[in-house]
Amino acid sequence: MNALTHNEGLALRAPAANPLQGTVPQVAVAAAAATAATAPAAPARARPWAQGLGLGLLLQRARQVPLGLWLAWTVLAVVLLWAVVPGWFGSHDPLVGLAGQQLRAPGAGHWLGTDALGRDVWARVVHGAVHSLSGALVAVGVGLVAGTALGLIAGAVGGRTDEALMRVVDVLLAVPSLLLSLTIIIVLGFGTVNAAIAVGVASVASFARLVRSEVVRVRRTEYVEAAFGSGGRFGAVLWRHVLPNSLTSVVALAALQFGTAILAIATLGFLGYGAPPPTPEWGLLIAEGRNYLSTAWWLTSAPGLVVVAVVLAVNRISVSLSGARP
Numbered sequence: 001m002n003a004l005t006h007n008e009g010l011a012l013r014a015p016a017a018n019p020l021q022g023t024v025p026q027v028a029v030a031a032a033a034a035t036a037a038t039a040p041a042a043p044a045r046a047r048p049w050a051q052g053l054g055l056g057l058l059l060q061r062a063r064q065v066p067l068g069l070w071l072a073w074t075v076l077a078v079v080l081l082w083a084v085v086p087g088w089f090g091s092h093d094p095l096v097g098l099a100g101q102q103l104r105a106p107g108a109g110h111w112l113g114t115d116a117l118g119r120d121v122w123a124r125v126v127h128g129a130v131h132s133l134s135g136a137l138v139a140v141g142v143g144l145v146a147g148t149a150l151g152l153i154a155g156a157v158g159g160r161t162d163e164a165l166m167r168v169v170d171v172l173l174a175v176p177s178l179l180l181s182l183t184i185i186i187v188l189g190f191g192t193v194n195a196a197i198a199v200g201v202a203s204v205a206s207f208a209r210l211v212r213s214e215v216v217r218v219r220r221t222e223y224v225e226a227a228f229g230s231g232g233r234f235g236a237v238l239w240r241h242v243l244p245n246s247l248t249s250v251v252a253l254a255a256l257q258f259g260t261a262i263l264a265i266a267t268l269g270f271l272g273y274g275a276p277p278p279t280p281e282w283g284l285l286i287a288e289g290r291n292y293l294s295t296a297w298w299l300t301s302a303p304g305l306v307v308v309a310v311v312l313a314v315n316r317i318s319v320s321l322s323g324a325r326p
Contacts, residue, residue, distance in 0.1 A: 068316055073313075075309050075313040076313050079306075083134070084130075086123075094119060094123040097115075097117035097118030097119040100118070101114050102118045103115070112125065121302050124303075128284075131192055132262055135193070135274075136199075136258050136261035137258070139203065139261035142197055142200025142201060142204070143199075143203030144250070146200075147207020147208040148250065150211075151207065151210065152215055152246075172202075178264070181199050181264060183198075185198045185273050190272075195268045195273060200261070202264075207254075207257075210250060214249060259312075259318070267283060268283065269287065272287070282307050285299070286307075
């Protein structure tokens with residue numbers, strides 16, 4: 001009896017069972033379900049081949065590019081292909097005419113017609129790209145190198161050197177670019193290269209002004225002052241810090257000057273100061289067709305429209321490089 005009493009006392013002193021013990025798993029499951037319902041859905045996993053090539057990022061960036069910029073790059077790419085591999089775009093000889101094919105209107109055999117000597121206008125326009133683009137490239141190179149050197153020296157040295165160089169730049173800016181180009185061509189002689197050099201010299205002042213202002217701005221920054229204060233040599237600091245940080249807007253100006261150079265070289269070719277006949281240069285093509293405007297409009301329209309399209313494309317690209325909104 002005592003044993004029974006003792007067992008009963010132990011039973012009475014045992015802790016009561018937790019009423020929530022059986023419901024804890026159910027509460028946890030409900031909370032997990034609620035969290036899963038409110039959590040955002042996981043993004044779809046990209047395909048392995050697309051993720052490896054980064055095509056998703058490329059497509060996302062491509063959608064952000066305006067349509068006008070796509071068209072500009074397309075036009076420029078096509079014209080560059082004309083200059084590099086003109087044989088891909090036609091089999092006609094741009095310098096040899098066909099008997100009995102004079103002044104043919106645009107058609108299946110000749111997309112842009114023929115000229116007074118029976119030469120295919122499409123072939124002449126395509127082969128003329130190398131002369132116009134190479135001349136514009138030389139012109140931009142001359143203006144960029146010479147103008148950057150003058151602007152860098154003027155902005156970095158300052159003082160009387162800056163004043164003397166900027167007065168020279170002011171004289172160049174005061175003379176009309178076409179008149180300056182004609183003067184230089186008369187001194188150097190006719191030809192595509194001389195015309196390109198003349199156009200490049202006429203653009204030196206614009207590059208020098210811009211580079212000088214950018215160098216003065218960068219020269220006053222803290223990291224350049226720290227580079228000088230830490231014992232950096234003058235030339236090394238200019239080359240490593242000042243010049244690279246001053247070329248952002250200069251690249252945009254170079255792209256803009258490329259289009260301007262194409263127009264200037266075409267103008268000089270139209271006036272007879274560029275490439276000599278029968279070179280298929282765009283300005284010369286327009287000059288050769290001006291006497292047939294009433295009977296063969298395609299002789300001037302085709303190269304003229306190409307010049308306009310290329311210049312507009314280059315200008316659109318220069319706007320994007322400058323960071324301006326389209």
